[in-house]
Amino acid sequence: MRTGEKVRRRTAQTILAALFFTAAASQFAPSGRADTAKYAVSVERGAAAKMRDGVTLRADIYRPQADGKFPVLLVRTPYDKQWIMNFGLKAAARGYVVIAQDVRGRFTSEGDWYPFKSESQDGYDTVEWAAGLPYSNGKVGMFGGSYVGATQYLAAIAKPPHLAGICPTVTASNYHDGWTYQGGAFEQWFNESWSTGLALDTMRRRTEKGMDALGGSKVLPLLSYPVLEGPSSNGIATYFTDWLAHPNYDNYWKQISIEDHHADIQVPILGIGAWYDIFLGGTLRNYVRLKKEAGTEAARNGQRLEVTVGGHAGGGRKIGAVDFGEKLEVDGDARMLRWYDWLLRGEANGVEKEKPVKIFVMGKNEWREEDDWPLARAKSTRYYLHSAGGANGLGGNGTLNNTAPVEEKADQYVYDPSDAVPTIGGPLCCQALPTGIGPQDQRPAEERADVLVYTTAAFAKDTEVTGPVSLDLYVSSSAVDTDFTGKLVDVGADGFAQNLTEGILRLRCRNSQERPELANPGETYHITVDLWATSNVFLAGHKLRLEVSSSNYPRFDRNLNTGEEQARATRMIKATNVIYHDKAHPSALIVPIVP
Numbered sequence: 001m002r003t004g005e006k007v008r009r010r011t012a013q014t015i016l017a018a019l020f021f022t023a024a025a026s027q028f029a030p031s032g033r034a035d036t037a038k039y040a041v042s043v044e045r046g047a048a049a050k051m052r053d054g055v056t057l058r059a060d061i062y063r064p065q066a067d068g069k070f071p072v073l074l075v076r077t078p079y080d081k082q083w084i085m086n087f088g089l090k091a092a093a094r095g096y097v098v099i100a101q102d103v104r105g106r107f108t109s110e111g112d113w114y115p116f117k118s119e120s121q122d123g124y125d126t127v128e129w130a131a132g133l134p135y136s137n138g139k140v141g142m143f144g145g146s147y148v149g150a151t152q153y154l155a156a157i158a159k160p161p162h163l164a165g166i167c168p169t170v171t172a173s174n175y176h177d178g179w180t181y182q183g184g185a186f187e188q189w190f191n192e193s194w195s196t197g198l199a200l201d202t203m204r205r206r207t208e209k210g211m212d213a214l215g216g217s218k219v220l221p222l223l224s225y226p227v228l229e230g231p232s233s234n235g236i237a238t239y240f241t242d243w244l245a246h247p248n249y250d251n252y253w254k255q256i257s258i259e260d261h262h263a264d265i266q267v268p269i270l271g272i273g274a275w276y277d278i279f280l281g282g283t284l285r286n287y288v289r290l291k292k293e294a295g296t297e298a299a300r301n302g303q304r305l306e307v308t309v310g311g312h313a314g315g316g317r318k319i320g321a322v323d324f325g326e327k328l329e330v331d332g333d334a335r336m337l338r339w340y341d342w343l344l345r346g347e348a349n350g351v352e353k354e355k356p357v358k359i360f361v362m363g364k365n366e367w368r369e370e371d372d373w374p375l376a377r378a379k380s381t382r383y384y385l386h387s388a389g390g391a392n393g394l395g396g397n398g399t400l401n402n403t404a405p406v407e408e409k410a411d412q413y414v415y416d417p418s419d420a421v422p423t424i425g426g427p428l429c430c431q432a433l434p435t436g437i438g439p440q441d442q443r444p445a446e447e448r449a450d451v452l453v454y455t456t457a458a459f460a461k462d463t464e465v466t467g468p469v470s471l472d473l474y475v476s477s478s479a480v481d482t483d484f485t486g487k488l489v490d491v492g493a494d495g496f497a498q499n500l501t502e503g504i505l506r507l508r509c510r511n512s513q514e515r516p517e518l519a520n521p522g523e524t525y526h527i528t529v530d531l532w533a534t535s536n537v538f539l540a541g542h543k544l545r546l547e548v549s550s551s552n553y554p555r556f557d558r559n560l561n562t563g564e565e566q567a568r569a570t571r572m573i574k575a576t577n578v579i580y581h582d583k584a585h586p587s588a589l590i591v592p593i594v595p
Helices: 003-019 081-094 119-131 147-156 188-209 238-245 259-264 280-293 297-301 332-345
Strands: 041-050 056-064 070-077 097-102 136-145 163-169 269-275 303-309 357-361 366-370 379-386 399-401 411-415 452-455 463-477 483-491 497-506 525-538 543-549 575-580 588-594
Touching: 041 081, 041 119, 056 081, 056 119, 070 081, 070 119, 070 147, 070 332, 081 097, 081 332, 097 119, 119 136, 119 147, 136 147, 136 332, 147 163, 163 332, 188 238, 259 280, 269 280, 269 332, 280 297, 280 303, 280 525, 297 303, 357 463, 357 525, 379 452, 379 543, 399 452, 399 543, 463 483, 463 497, 463 543, 483 525, 483 588
Parallel strands: 070 097, 070 136, 136 163, 163 269, 269 303, 303 357
Antiparallel strands: 041 056, 056 097, 357 366, 379 399, 379 588, 411 575, 452 543, 463 525, 463 575, 463 588, 483 497, 483 543, 497 525
């Protein structure tokens, strides 16, 4: 194997390991029926399924070597269908037909690759093709994570008649906000690393089409023969430039938005999310809204949610710099199969008696079942920002407590895009940064003067925060556009500052991501920064901390503060950004406290 080919495969494997279905997110300990093999398994490679426009997609099929018909588990992936082999063999031995298909334009399937564009119609056509196979009983369930979760939701909104359920893991609800952008800011690290990884296969396909040994045979001198002509990279990932060309939530995004089509979903869903996952917000939104908006009563009542730790930030008991204990590590395949045993095969294995929500509570590091999400018993609590006007950095005088402010001097800092606050851990994909991934010590960032730090007194007893978290701020800026970031942090007795959840808002998007408006310099605005959610027990002696700044780079692109089109702008200016916290402007962190 050539060195370049080895590098390509290693890089692809790294990306796949971070993205592919249940390996990306630890799930839950199986119970009930044992996971035992009953059948010998036959494997068919490269089975052809013709889509409505004539394009042929290829799939590997794993099925029991036995008479009769079996339910189908379908995975449609852009990450190479061969990676499903171990699961395919295991599930087929259990009595399922497992179909792993390369999506359009990827690996062995025909057509042109463009994320999201064809997944609804191809998903519909593939489900119906799978249901009609001679060894299928007509019930099709789907599974997988990240983009493979998107292929499930996009198929579901097309309403294929034989789709019986989906099990999407660590995936989103809106491919604008919470995938490509967040709060109006471009998810730069994810978009660039993901697109680069996907482009490898596209480049390979283009190279193979251009191979012409006969045409090159006339080249003289022989030393000048091009063993391999590298193809042009022009147009290799047109979707990336299209994403930059559509920074607002317009029709480009709306036509593929899951949450704009929740009413079209008619199947039960086991949705798996993870604290520190880059798509956590969408996982939670899908559950909450589908319980109310799904197209049938069975679908509305059939929503289930399970939230672990890690997702794209890693698997195993240690995520980032934190060991979450032995209870976190479980068999995700078995959990998903147990759910499908109940849903597709009608087994009375206890799934029907379980509560619909199961979450891993950090701090205590234990699993807990719940009646719903968000927790009805959680009390929305305001922690007001306070200071003497100098909350800058760890050495500042910023504090948090439940007492509303009266008269206090505002805090301010200078945000310089050429010296942005670095990303330290957090929800990242598809590779870790040198500063880590997931939970990491935030003190290096908190030393900076352009990071405002507000901290509570040490808790006298264990205090649980479980549910949505938001930041209610009164702000102004010297610039016509800038960003405001927030980060919830658990400070241990030893000072270790563990990030829990975070968010960002581009000021121009303060009222709408469909119709952004530049700001008036110096004018005070009341904004909300969505920090998504967490479940964490602040142990006795720990402190709750809030960081406020204007950058989290390169997770998000740097706002250059000029108001120009971000995709093309090169000019940077500094912005003096102000956070007000007084009687008329009671800025606060809002967290759900569980009694």
